[in-house]
Amino acid sequence: MTKAFLGVDVGSVSTNIVAVSPDDQILSQQYIRTNGQPLECIKNGIKLLQNQNPNIEILGVGTTGSGRQLAGVILGADIVKNEITAHATAVTHYYPEVKTIFEIGGQDSKVILLQDQMVVDFAMNTVCAAGTGSFLDHQAERLKIPIEQFGDMALSSNENIRIAGRCTVFAESDMIAKQQFGFSKADIIKGLCEALIRNYLTNLCRGKNLEPPFVFQGGVAANKGIVAALEKELKHEVIIPKYFNVMGAIGAALIAKDLMVKTNYQTKFSGFDTADLQFVPKTFNCEGCPNACEVIEVDLEGEPIARWGDKCGKWANAIAGGSTHSHHENTAQVSA
Ligand code: SF4
Structure with a gap:
C-alpha cells in the first residue's frame, strides 16, 4: 500500500x-482546467x-480554494482551509525563511507577508484583470503569439518601452x-510583462513592506518575462518553487497531515467510489432577513447533505446531525 495525504485546491481557473x-514527497500532482465544472x-x-x-x-484529506467547501463535502475532507493559510503552509515548508509570497494566477492574484512562518498581512485581488494572467492571455491573443512563447520573446528584447497598462x-x-x-x-511583450507587474505591485502591494x-x-x-519584470x-x-502551480493543494495536504497525526489517523475520506456518486450543487437566496444570504446546497440522491453561505447558520444546522462535513476554517493566524 502507498500511503498518502490528499490535497485539493479548487479555484475558478484550475482544480489542483x-x-x-x-515523508512529504509529492507522489502525484494534477493541474486540471476547472472550466466551470x-x-x-x-x-x-x-x-x-x-x-x-x-x-x-x-x-x-485537506481542501482549499474558492470551491473548498464543495470539495470538502464530496471528498469527506478532514480539514477545509482558506487559500492564504494553505499557500503559506506549503511555502514555509520548503522555504522556512520566506518573508513575502507573490502569487499570480490566471484570474486572481495574492500577496502574503510572513514573519517567523506566520502570516502577518495579505491581500487578494479577484476583480481587476490587469494584475493577473488573463491580462497577458488577452494581449497574446491580440498579437497572435502563443502565450508559451511570451517569456522567451520578452527576454529577447533590449528596449525599455513603457506600456500604460493600468487597465486592459x-x-x-x-x-x-x-x-x-x-x-x-518582442519589445511590446516585454513592456506588457512590466505593465502587469506594475499593476500587480500597485494594486496589491502598495504600502506593504x-x-x-x-x-x-x-x-x-x-513565464520568464514576468519573472524578469x-x-x-x-x-x-x-525563488520559483518546483511545484509552483499546485502549492495551495500541497499546503492543504500538509495541513491534513498535521491534523491526522494529532487525531490518530481517523480520516473522514469518503473513498474513491465517491467519484461515481451523483452530487448536485444548487444555490438559493434566503429571504429570512435583510441579509438575503446566497445559500449553497449540495444534494445527493435528492437529499441535501451540506449547506453553507448562511450567515446565521439556520440552513446549515437544519441538516440532520448538523453539517455532515468538516468546516474547520481556522483563520486565527491570518490578519487582513
Ligand atoms: S440565512 Fe439567516 S442571516 Fe441569511 S438571510 Fe436567511 S435568516 Fe438572514
Missing part, C-alpha cells in the same frame, strides 16, 4: 490535486489518481500606438 507521502474535475482527478496508483491508501483597455490602445511607432512585438526572501508562484510564474522591479531575485 496532489498526493503527498507521509469543479465537481467533474474533482471526480475525474481522484479517479485518475486511483488509476495511476491502484494501491494508494488515503490517510487524510488602456494597455490595448497604448500597445497599438507603440506598434505604430515601429517597436517590435516587501522583504526578501521572495517566493513567486501561481501559473504565471512559468518582477525581479527588475524588486531589484532582487525571486
Whole structure:
C-alpha cells in the first residue's frame, strides 16, 4: 500500500490535486482546467489518481480554494482551509525563511507577508484583470503569439518601452500606438510583462513592506518575462518553487497531515467510489432577513447533505446531525 495525504485546491481557473507521502514527497500532482465544472474535475482527478496508483491508501484529506467547501463535502475532507493559510503552509515548508509570497494566477492574484512562518498581512485581488494572467492571455491573443512563447520573446528584447497598462483597455490602445511607432512585438511583450507587474505591485502591494526572501508562484510564474519584470522591479531575485502551480493543494495536504497525526489517523475520506456518486450543487437566496444570504446546497440522491453561505447558520444546522462535513476554517493566524 502507498500511503498518502490528499490535497485539493479548487479555484475558478484550475482544480489542483496532489498526493503527498507521509515523508512529504509529492507522489502525484494534477493541474486540471476547472472550466466551470469543479465537481467533474474533482471526480475525474481522484479517479485518475486511483488509476495511476491502484494501491494508494488515503490517510487524510485537506481542501482549499474558492470551491473548498464543495470539495470538502464530496471528498469527506478532514480539514477545509482558506487559500492564504494553505499557500503559506506549503511555502514555509520548503522555504522556512520566506518573508513575502507573490502569487499570480490566471484570474486572481495574492500577496502574503510572513514573519517567523506566520502570516502577518495579505491581500487578494479577484476583480481587476490587469494584475493577473488573463491580462497577458488577452494581449497574446491580440498579437497572435502563443502565450508559451511570451517569456522567451520578452527576454529577447533590449528596449525599455513603457506600456500604460493600468487597465486592459488602456494597455490595448497604448500597445497599438507603440506598434505604430515601429517597436517590435518582442519589445511590446516585454513592456506588457512590466505593465502587469506594475499593476500587480500597485494594486496589491502598495504600502506593504516587501522583504526578501521572495517566493513567486501561481501559473504565471512559468513565464520568464514576468519573472524578469518582477525581479527588475524588486531589484532582487525571486525563488520559483518546483511545484509552483499546485502549492495551495500541497499546503492543504500538509495541513491534513498535521491534523491526522494529532487525531490518530481517523480520516473522514469518503473513498474513491465517491467519484461515481451523483452530487448536485444548487444555490438559493434566503429571504429570512435583510441579509438575503446566497445559500449553497449540495444534494445527493435528492437529499441535501451540506449547506453553507448562511450567515446565521439556520440552513446549515437544519441538516440532520448538523453539517455532515468538516468546516474547520481556522483563520486565527491570518490578519487582513
Ligand atoms: S440565512 Fe439567516 S442571516 Fe441569511 S438571510 Fe436567511 S435568516 Fe438572514
